[in-house]
Structures are given as C-alpha cells and as structure tokens.
Amino acid sequence: MINYKGTLLPTSFATCSIGYKEAHTLPLKFLAISGSGFDGVELSMPDILAYGKVLNGKEPDPEDYDALVDIGKTIKAQAQEHRLKILMLQPFTNFEGWPKGSHEREDAFARATGWMRIMRAVGADIIQVGASDSLDISSSFDDLANDLAVLADLGAPWGLRIAYENWCWATHAPDWKHVWNIVQKADRPNIGLCLDTFQSAGGEWADPTTESGLIEGVYREQLEAKWKESLAELSRTVPPEKIYLLQISDAYKMDPPLEAKVNREGLRPKGQWSHDYRPLPYDGGYLPVEDFVNAVLRTGFKGWLSVEVFDSKAPGKYSDMAEYGKKAMASLEKLLQQ
Template identity: 30%
Template sequence: MTYQPAIMSASLGRAWLHDFNYKIQQSAQAGFKGIEIFYEDLEYAARKISENADPTPEQLFQAAKHVRSTCESQNLEIIGLQPFLFYEGLKDRNQHAKLVEKMKLWLLIAKNLGTTTIQIPANFLPAEQLTGDLDVMANDLRQVADMGAAETPVVRFAYENLCWSTHIDTWEKAWDMVKRVNRHNFGTCLDTFNIAGRVWADPTSATGKTPNADADLKASMERMVQEIDVSKVFYIQVVDAERLASPLIPGHPFHVDGQPARMSWSRNARTFMYEDDRGAYLPAENVAKTIISGLGYKGYVSMELFSRTISEEGQHVPDEHARRGIVAWEKLQKNLQLN
C-alpha cells in the first residue's frame, strides 16, 4: 500500500442520529479503503446490545466484533480506535490509575476490532487539573506504550497535538513528547487542521490568521522535514476549516464560555479539503504536501471531519459526507500526484 483514503466513522454523522452500518456502507461505496472508529460509535452499538447507558465490557467486545465484521464485509480496514481522552499529566493520580485500567479495556477492544492503533489526543483539560510537567506526561505515556508493547500483536499509540490542547498544542511539542517517551510503538498522528489551525490560523482574529502566519508556517514546515522521523508517523488526517464571518469571541454563535476558541471552531466549522464554497481557507494542502512529499509519508490518509453538519438529522448526512470526503481525497491525490 502506498496511499489509501480513510475516513473517521464520526465524520459521517452522530452515533445517536445515524446508523453505523449505513455509515460504513456509504464509506465503502464512496471508495474509502480504511476507517477510524470513533469510540462513541462503538459505545452506542454496545448500548443497543445492553439496552442501557452502561454496557458491560463483554457487550463492548461484542459490539467491537460486530463493527469489525461489518467493516470486513465492506472491505474497509479499521486503521485505528480513537480518542483516548484526558490521560497524561493529571494531578489526580487516582484518576490516572483509573485510566490505566480503562486502557486495559481499550486494548481488548482493539483486539476485538482487529486494529493495532489507538489514538491519544494531547490533554486539553483545564491547566489547574494538569501538572504541566513534561517528565510526568512522558512517564504516563510510556506506561501505556509499554502496555501496548506487551500485546500480541503490538498495539501502537498515535499521539496527536490539538490546536487547543493545554500544553501540547503544536506538532513540535507533540514530537518532543514522542522523543521523550522513546518507545518503538509510540508515535504521532499529523493533522493538517491541528497544525495549521495553531501556527497559521486564529478564529478570534478578524483576519482569521495569526500575526505572522505565512512566515511562521513556512518555518514550521521546514523544521518538520528536518526533525520528524517518518517511521513514527502512524497515520495522517487531512482536513480544512471555515474562515468565520466574524471573530469567535463572546457573542459569536459558536462561543462557549470556558471553552478554547479553537476547540469551538473545530467542533463546528471544519470542512473537507478544497471546499472553498464552504469557506475553507487553511493552507492544508501545503501541510499535507510537507508530510507526504517532504517527509516521504506513505500510508492511510484520513479525511477527518468535525462540523455542525454531522449533527443534522437524516440519511443525507452520511451520503453527503462520504461523497464530499472522497471528492476531497481525489483532488488531493491529483494535486500531489499520489498513487
């Protein structure tokens, strides 16, 4: 495999609004070859089995087997399970211990899904709940990496900076953490939105950009080519976002008190690549080209999307999102001459 298109299950619609089997069917019919399983979809499938809000581990395993079978019937490879949230650097070490136990469950779920990758987004809990100590964070992440390394087959962890994460909000910081953890099965997921959305874009600005956007992005991309070991890039996500008509500050429809603006922007206003008609404006292709041509990445390219549109009701949502996603992939494939 050189390059193959993937999509995240949640990008096709909310679990409680859109049938999982139908979303899978639409993904395959559109031409996707891989899929990221969003835990919310899996949990919802388990709730259908359990008929209550708290499915047992056995019911989660049963749901995972069903999801695996459904994907296999459509020739879709499950490229990962995500997101394992709010893990590293907690001040509350009792909660940390609970999450280590939860990871044991996730490792079994991954086995039942038939996938060997779990994604961990960088923690975005409020700063007062986190130590901010990079050594503590690295030790925490090393702990789960060692748990995954003991599995057969080995489970890998793809650590992802979010552009609103409390401490690890750039690819540079995420890569530093990968080096600190220093485990063969601990790498990163590079996401064009989360990269460009931090160094280049600012939804609170009237311009939609940071003050030195172009120069800062150029320098960041040059560093990426020089610093990242591509063998530790486990998969990539390619996505864009809307330039908002007005700054995302108090009074904006997307504003939520106490929530980082970039998080509110991400949840409401991402787009697939090249959707200029929907306001897409990030230099997402530039970032993707750096990862693919500059680093030499080969593998799955996931067309991930979060947007207010995934919460709309109706069968048209997975239909339309699958179509939009594959159109974006085909344009990227053509523009970067991928095969």
Template identity: 30%
Template sequence: MALKIGIPTMSLGRPGLHSLDDKLHVAAQHGFQGIELFIDDLVQTRFNNSLLKAAQHTSAVCKSLNLTVICLQPFSFYEGLLDRTQTSTLLTQKLPLWFELARILETDLIQIPANFLPTDPETGAPRTSGDLNLIVSDLKALADLGAEQGFRFVYEALCWSTHIDTWEAAWAVVKAVDRSNFGLCLDSFNLAGRIYADPAHPSGKTATAETDLETSLKLLRDSAKSGDLDIKKIFYIQLVDGERLSAPLDQSHPFYVAGQPTRMNWSRNARLFPCEVERGGYLPVLKIAEVLFEIGFEGWVSLELFSRTCADPDPSTPRLHAERGMESWRKIVAALGLGIDVPAPLAAAGGKQVMTVQHRL
C-alpha cells in the same frame, strides 16, 4: 506512492443519530479503504449494553466491506493528570478494555489526543500538569503496557490542548518517550489552527499567520531531511480544513460554549473537508499536505471532520459526507499530482465504483 485513504466514523454523522452500520457502508461504497473508529460510535450501537459485542459486530461488518479499522480513538484525558489515582484507574481499568476492543477490531493502533482536560469546575484549579517529565513518564508507562500486548499509540497535538498544542511540542514528547510503538499523528487542522488561524479575530487569522506557517513548515522539512524527525514515527496523517467564520467567535457567537477554548468551539462546529473553498475553507491545507508528502510520508491519510453538519438528522447525512470527503480527496490528488488511483464519483458509474486515470508525480 503508498497512500491509503480513510475517514473517521464521526465524520460521517453524529454517533447515535446516524447508525454505525450505515456509516461503514457508505464509506466503503464511496471508496474509502479504512475508518478511524470513534469510541462513541461503539457506545451508541444497539449493543450499547456490551462494547465487546458492538466491537464484534463492527469488525464483522468491516471485514464484509473490506474496510480496515485504522485505529480506535480517542483515548482522552490521560497524560499529566495531577490526580494520580485517575492515572492508575485509566491504566488498570480503561486501558485493558481498549486493548480487548482493539484486538476484536483487528487494529493495533490507539489514538491519544494531547490532554485538554479543563480546570476543576468548582474550584477553577488546574487538573493537568505541564511538567514534560511527568507527561513523558505517563506516556512511557502506556507505551510499555501496549508493547506487552502488541499495540501502538499515536499522539496528536490539538490546537487547543492545554500544554502540548503544536506538532513541534508533540514530536518532542514522542522523541522523549522513545518507544517504537509510540508515534505521531500530524493534522493539518490542528497545525494551522494553532499558528495560522484565530477564529476570535475578524480576519480569521493570527497577526503573524503567514510567517509562522512558513517557519513551521520549514522546520518540518528540515527536521525530516536531517533525520531529527523520523518519518516512520508518523503513524498517519489527517487532512482537514476550517471554515472562515462570518463573525468572530466570541461570547455572542452561536458556537460559543462557556468554559471551552475558542479553537475547540470552532473545531467542533466548523471543520471542512480540504478544498471546500465554496463552503468557506481557508486554511493552507494543500500547502501542508504538499510538505507531508514531500518529506516522504506514506500510509494512511484520514479526513477528520467535526462539524455541525454531522448533527443533521437527515438519513442522507452519512452519504453526503462520504461524497464530500471523497471529492475532497480527488481534488487533493489532482492539485498535488499524486500518483495514485482515486475512485470516481458513484454517479459517474451509474452507482458503481470505478477508478479514474492516475495523476502522476
């Protein structure tokens, strides 16, 4: 099975608080093959007066460590904007810079999260449209510009996105865009976070969590089997869990931020790596991962963690997150019987990387 394991740079420590160089080194040391590069990590480097210099330095470090830059992300708040001058600015000013950065980083992939731009803070008026035709038209324009330059885009539904908040809705958008360089990211947290989890409820779940999950996963299986879901259009997947909170995430909760969706507040503070049950993980990540591998997904698997633990200023934070991430991947491989090699813990090899015996399908 051709699976490659990666981790986003912000999952190893907060940008600006922990150096990007350190995060790249610990990722490589712990056996990660690639990184999703968070744009804030480039902004917060010592080259903060030049993103291009930051990208050149980062590319050189990644090459020296044999790390692949899976993608540059996130290209946020783009599609469906009601203020069309903003759309034009993003296409004519921001996008060319991102193409230049991605080219330096030797990645052809840019990630786009489904729009979750909040309402106007002064008037309360919406700033995005749910008109599917407008959303698709905007993304077609983006894809066509990317195709001219040799770039791909990967679209992801967030469980708090304003209009496109399920994998089914995101796939409908990808199908309608109908461009070979425009694909899908499937994320276990966002899939389960929308239809299974409810951090505002004492149980941590929606009233129909189990039924809705089974229905969604059956649709995923059936769509892949029928060919309606083109597996090749799944450009990469993200596996991540969420913490079952000890109290509902309401206005009295420390994670609450006024004006932000509850699931967003939860996501920013309480994601976990898969199989971290001892830390409160409760989402059906293994069940989701099993279906994704069953339908034939091959390629990059990324462990996208956002968490309050990333903001720990301790210099050991990146190393601890890398250890947790690779241990999580080790558990996934063992639990699902994937036929791939997994790096052993560094301590088991006296500080040197070794490979475990394969788990076979």
C-alpha cells in the same frame, strides 16, 4: 488506495465524521465509506456506544468493558463484511500528566486498559491519544512522555501502537513540535504521531477569535515565514515511519469571530472551532491544508490519509452518506493532485 506519484496510499474515514448518530447506524456508515473507495475507518467510541444501543436496546455504560468487547466483536465482523480495516480507536482524551497517586491518573490507566481490550476485539492496532487540555496536569514534557511510555508498554504485548496528536487548544502540547518532542522523550518503538491538517494549520497559522481569521500581533509576512519554517522543519526532522496517519480537514473562517473565552462546557475557542466548523478541503474553508500535506509527504510518508471532519455549519451535507463519502474521496484526490 489513492495514487500519489505512482505510490498507492491507504485511505480512511472517521466514523464520527459521517452520518447522523441517531439515523445512520455503524453498518450503514461502513457501507457508505466502503462504497466510496476507502480502505479503512477510524472507529470512534461514541459510535461503539450508539451501535451497542442498536444491538441491545440501550446504550452501554462506557466503563462496562465486557459489554463493549462483545459489541466490538460484532463491529469487527461488520467491518470485515465491507472489506474495511479498523485502523484506530479514538478519541482517547486527558490521559497524560496527572499526579502520581491521584484518582485522575488511576482513572486514566483504567480507561486505557479497557480501551485496549476493545481494540483487540475490533482488530485495531492504534489508539489515538489527544494532547490533554486539562489545567491540572504536569507541564513537564518528561512527565507526559513517561506516561505515554507506560501506555506503550501496556500495549506492546498485543502489538498495539500509540498515535499522539497535538490538539491546538491543548494545555501544554498544541503544536506538532511539542508532541514530537514528547514522543522522542518517550522513546518507544510503538509510539508515533497522528498529524492533522486542522490541528497544525489551525494552531500555528489561524485563529477563530480574530476578524482576519489569522493569528494577529505579527505582520502577515512574519506569520507566513514562521509557518513555512515550521513545515520545513517537520519535513526535515520527523521520520516517515513515526507518522502513523495524517488526518485531513479544513476550517471555516468564523464570521463573527468566536469569543476569546471558554464556553459553558469549559472548552477553549479553538476546541469549539474544532468540534463544529471543520469541512472537507475545497468546501468553504480557508486553511493552508495543501501546505501541511506537502510537508508531511516530503518526509517520505506513505501511510494512511484519513478524513476527519466536523461540519455542523451545514448538516445537510451529511444526509446522503454515499454522496458525502464520494465527495470526500474526490477531495483527497484533488488534494494530492495539487
């Protein structure tokens, strides 16, 4: 827990954001995260697969849900040993918007059913759904919302919730206002938002493909005014109970800027930026992280603050997980003090 104006807020650390996959097993990550004062973890699927290899000598098939459920039960016991709650399973990608009857839609719902089995095994009650970056999905927010509503109904009997997150390179829902619109259309009690300092500031204010690192084509004063208006609208319109967690990271200003095109893997520039250049706040980034955190707190939000960073620019920062975990907690404390 971390104190904010007399209120204790729970804290989490994404398992994909600490340590090296090959050298640091999931129990070692749990030890470092717990020892740094965090209350819970976002559990990433790559970490489940990696720990399955530790347990069984080979990495399991991502679609072998019977095996993944068994691995999940062991992970739950490890988390309990370190007094950590497994808050969420992530990242669930490219789920919503596929044409009805398509192979992609069938695969999306088959994955969802399997992931929900794993969630029950590990004791997580939230699945993070990232706004899809596929070019082949529907642009209709009604269609996207309907898929999320069906997903929410699938999870409801087990008390599972859907945290929908805007990814700033998403095809149709890159901003918090887009995903909030879709969540409202879905209209289910177990669908809410996963908000993220990087995804919103990196989407509405910054740009890794420009020399300035900012969105260009508008005057700086206009950019700042639009950003402040967006934050004020968030604080005014989103109920705090619909924000399931706030993920926290910063971003490096890219020098040289990223090329304004997709890479070999088909990932857009802001996706490339997200995957590799997101440090802790106060550790070399430049986004207005404090602005966004303040806007979320002004809603009355008293939920989970979760560290999710991807800092391949300086991998040495990850070598000592205990030290890095403590640095992350200090970063959160400074952020709330500001």
